[in-house]
Structure formats: C-alpha cells, structure tokens
Amino acid sequence: MTLLEHVFFLLCVALAAGAQTLSGFAFGLLLLSLTSLLDIAPMQDVAIVISMMTLANFLTVFGWRWPELDWKRLMPVLGSSLVGVTAGLWLLHTLSGSMNVLLRILLGLTIVVCAFILVHGGAMRKTVSGPSAFASAGLVSGVLSGLFSASGPPLVYLLYRQPLPLPTVRNFLVIALASNAFFRLVMVAGTGDLTWGIMALSLEALPVVVGVTWLVRRYGMGRSVEAIRRLVCVLLVLSGLSLLVPGLAALVR
Template sequence: MSLHELGIYGGFIACVALATCIQNLTGFAFSLVLLGLVALFDLVPVIDAANAATVLTLVNAASFFRMNRLQPEWRVIKPSLLPSLVGVAIGVALLAWLSGNAVQVLRGLLGLAIVGCAVLLMLDAKPRRSVSGAPAFAAVGLASGLMGGLFSSAGPPMVYHMYRQPLPRELVKQCLILMFAINQVLRLLLVLLSGHFSWKSALLSAGALPVVHGVGWLQHRYMPPVSAAAVRRVVCVLLLLSGGSLLLSFLRA
C-alpha cells in the first residue's frame, strides 16, 4: 500500500471515529458527518462511503444496544417503518443511477442534504403537546428512507420529527437508532443483490469496525457528561462546513 493510499485510509478512519462519537452522543448524524467529511476531502467515492456507512451504522447500533437495554416505543415506530423501507428502495436505485451518470449532481445533492440537516438542527422546534398521528410519521418515514437509500443518512427528517414528540429523550434516541438500523439492513441487502457493494466498500468497512467498537467502549466508560446544546452546536458547524463546501464545489463545476 502506497503512502497516498495510507493517507486516504487514515483520513477515512479519523472521519469514522468522529462520526461514531457524535452518533453515540445524539443517536443520529453518523452517516451525514462521515459522508460529508469524506466527500469534502475527496477521500473515496460517495457510493463506497455510503456502503461502508451502512455496515458501520449497523455495527454501531449493535454496539449501542449491547450496552443499553432496548426499550423502543413500537406504537411510535410502526407507522414509519413500511414507508421508510419503500423510500430506501427508491433511494438505492437513484444512487446507482446518479453514481454512474451524474457524479457532480450526486455530490451537490449530498451537500444540500447536509446543509438541510444543519438547518433543522439549528431550529429551536417547540415540543408538541401530544404524539403526532400515523400519517405524519408515515410521510416523515418515506422522506427519511429516501435519504437513507441515497446516502445511508436517514436522519434529518425523522430526527426533527421525533425530537418534537412529548417523549423521553433517551427513548427517542433508542427509537431512532433502531429504526435506522432496520432501514440499513434493507439497504445492505439491496446493494449486495444489485452488485453495487464493491471490494473497496468491504475493505473500508472491515478496517473501520475496530474503530467503531473502540470509540463506543471509550465513550461508554470514560466520556464526561456533555450538554445537548453543546453537541448540537458542534454537529451544526461540522455539517455546515462540509455541506457548504460540497455545494460550492458543485456550483463551480
């Protein structure tokens, strides 16, 4: 392996470590942070990074639920599940087409999605007095699934919607991680069956697995309490920088 390849691999591992840390603090944003940084520094193709993010999200979810008792609110999750899975299938098909025919458009869409996520995080949404109805969860689930299929990043719509619900924050985080994991299982099956899971995706996934486990273990044992506001500010800055840079490069191209 050449020095250039080692540098690329090391950069990818550093991005994985940062994205894992944020995921464990918030319950979301792993894939968006990872893909945003990878695309910003042009480390690997977006489709390979998205495939690796799928595997790593599943590993991260398994690690999280091994250390935390699973207590999801199924009555909240169920209305979103089927629409989100439909969205995943559509998103995977779009990703396969765009990666082969319109790479710059794909990077521009990724930048737009990342900036949109940052804007949603900055909004100080007032909590609802009662849990939203099934149609609202279904619509948000479809949008999240579409983003999950495209970029392995189903977070923004569902995160914004879920954190407005009058539910305990720890329960919301568990619901988010579980639902995203279910979506990623379908996404992984689709990319494997369609032949779009390359050897590079497998290599990146395998190399990053110890990092996901290691960061999760360190945070579980040694991470000091961090306020939600501080985490949100850091995530917003990262997303705005990476997403804005991608949009700027797309407009220049």
C-alpha cells in the same frame, strides 16, 4: 486506496464517531462529507460502510434482545422507509457517473438543510403526532438512507418533539435506523455492489468507531450538550457548503 488514504479515512471515521457520540447525530452525514471533500473513496462505497456501522451499533445497543417497542407508531415508519430506500437507491444510481456533480450538490444541500433543522429543533408537542406524520418522516428518512445512508435527521426532528419517554425515543431511533440500513444492504447486495473490499473497509472502521465511542463516553461527556450540538452543526454546514458551492460553480460553467 493507498495507505495514506486509509489513514485519512480512519481519521474521518474517528471524527464522525466522536461527533455522533457527543451530539447524538451526524455520523453518516459527517463521514460522507469529509470523505467526499478529501476524495478518499467513492460516495457509494462510504454509504455502504455507514450502513454496516449502523447495524453494528444496533447489535452493540441491544445484542440479540429486542426492546419493548411502540409498534403502532413504528410500523408506518418501517413501511414508508422501505419505499423511500428503494427510491433513494434508484436516485443514487441515476445520478452516479456522468451526473456525479449533481450528486455532490444534493449531498451538500442535504447536509446544510439537515444541520439547520437539527439545531433549531422545534417546540415540544402536547400530543403525539398521528400515523401520517410518522409515515412521512419514514419516507424522507428512507430516501436519505437510499441516497446517502443518512436516514437520521427526519426521524430525530420528529421524535424529539414528541411527548414520549426518552428511552422510548432512543429505542425507536436505533430500530428505525438499523431497519433502513438493513433494507439498504439487502438491496445493494442484490445488485452486486456489496463487495469484499467494502466489507473489509467496514471491518477496518469498526474498531475505530467502538474505540472512539468508548473514549468519548468515558472522558468527554462533561461538556455542554447544546454547545456541542451547535458546534457539530457548524461543522456540518461548513462541510456541506464546501460540497455545494464548487458543485454549483461547476454546473453553471
């Protein structure tokens, strides 16, 4: 990467971190879409950086102290996520290289669908969903983690519709996303794709994520949460379409 590409990469990280802090989601999807559109770094490398940032977020939130967790509902998610991450990484390696156009189309489609799901949410349930619902969400989350290191949307959609205390939901999400990131990093390291260059890129991004998160929490949290969520979703849809439309056009030529 050139110096200018590093600057643009950090700007993308800052924008994604700000959107994540204001809206509660979108860091991975937004960073992947922006870096793919600008062709700054390979999608696979950026996905690893996102996994590293997810683990850093876990340590920032909890340190070395584990919170009280709903293990009854968390275990189906973790078990199915492990299967999903494995399948997602296999898909990523299959579609990389000569089928890179298909990978960009899949990323664009994923971003658009996730944006619509997150903005429309869904009605709050009167009772907590059963283990099969949590396992299904974990499986889809794992596949998205393996492909793009963007495992949040399926779990966000499921959990924020449950009649559970908000701290329980947040702790659940942080643990589940960090677990997916850990599974993914272990598998990536096993294939030799976790290089020193990617680790350096992660260290480069970390202070930007921490700094932007602190600034937004201190000075930018007075805005309407719903308006910000919709703005972030519009940005996601636009970036997703920017990947999807050219990819489809290239495919039909």
